Amino acid sequence: MQHVLDPTLADLKTWMTDRGQPAYRAAQVRRWLFERRAADWSGMSDLSKPIRAQLAESYQFWTTEIAKHSRAADGTEKLLLTLADGEQVECVLLRDGIRRSICISTQVGCGMGCVFCASGLDGVVRNLTAGEIVEQMLRLDRLLPEGDRLSHVVVMGMGEPLANLPNLLAALGEASAKNGLGISSRRITISTVGLPPAMRRLSEHTTHYQLAVSLHAPDDKLRQKLVPVAKQIKLDDVLAAADNYFDKSGRRLTFEYVLLGGLNDRADHAARLAELLVGRPAMLNVIPYNPVSGLPYRTPTPAATSTFCTILRRAGINVNVRFRKGDKIDAACGQLRRLSTESEGTGKRPSLVQIKDAAVT
Secondary structure (H helix, E strand, O other): OEEOOOOOHHHHHHHHHHOOOOOHHHHHHHHHHHOOOOOOHHHOOOOOHHHHHHHHHHEEOOOOEEEEEEEOOOOOEEEEEEOOOOOEEEEEEEEEOOEEEEEOOOEEEOOOOOOOOOOOOOOEEEEOOHHHHHHHHHHHHOOOOOOOOOOEEEEOOOOOHHHHHHHHHHHHHHHHOOOOOOOOHHHEEEEEOOOHHHHHHHHOOOOOOEEEEEOOOOOHHHHHHHOHHHHOOOHHHHHHHHHHHHHHHOOOEEEEEEEOOOOOOOHHHHHHHHHHHOOOOEEEEEEEOOOOOOOOOOOOOHHHHHHHHHHHHHOOOEEEEOOOOOHHHOOOOOHHHHHHHHHHOOOOOOOOOOOHHHOOO
16 A cells, blocks of 8 residues: 555545545645644544545555654653564654754665764665655654644654655655645755765755755765765765755755764864865854764763864854764664664674774774
8 A cells, every 4th residue: 555645735636536525635634644643544533434444445544663662851752663564764853942853764774884873884775765754754743742843854864865865855845845744944954974966966956955964074084984985975076065055055054073082083183174164154063972882983072072173163163062862762873773673683782893894993
């Protein structure tokens, strides 16, 4: 059966009219999905029972099951979702003041191979469908009390979003649509490791979202150790594609830099990073590393983080230190999926010997 979150409004209208129903019934279905938080077909009380039965025969309402629901003291909630084929992905709800932000995944696993990230340790399995991406949003939306709504979307979960661009754009279209979740495109951020051809395609899209580009190093040599895909992608090309996106969209750029203790957090790294970014209308998010069990990387010291940021700020770079949330519930992307997979196998977490090839020495 087709996922009800995959068809467009036009598809649902056609489905309705083919069955002798007025086209506006399709809009009623969407209101129940995106506004009224229906749990299943039976809850759509303004549709007749026969139509609800036919919808249930034609479309799947949910294609995922919640395998694990974790909650942290800071209000962060994380879901591990089992997909129809048995694969698993993660998504997160973050509360920060009046903000209700979600972080969603676009792939099962990840093919970029960032050595410090749990998502890519086992490679990429497949792309998520647009419906599977939207379903994460609705699952998280339903964790909020009545009257509380999602305000921001960050595509920074499992996977490289720009490697699944068509399905991602279809899903974000539902997030930003007035008859969808109604979230402003200015409050939707796509995070990428930096794939220049896809970044240029994104710049031509009719709706412009915020773009966050992961750097993690101030030069190609170190970046290629941390982000293996960078062996085929020069840092200058990534920055040029980012500049092109700013020129086409007018959206201020964000650059991401995961700070790894003793590895990319020295003063000379900060100075060289400042040289790359000076003059660009951008925000730099410095992210102290969230440790992953079994990986040899560590959180930088507060002193190293402070020095790193001070050097950048003195150079005129707009710096924001992004504080970690949900670290007590394995909220870094990929951790819950990996723990779940391991528990179904040997029950043991990987040792440093098993993953030493991923380490940067």
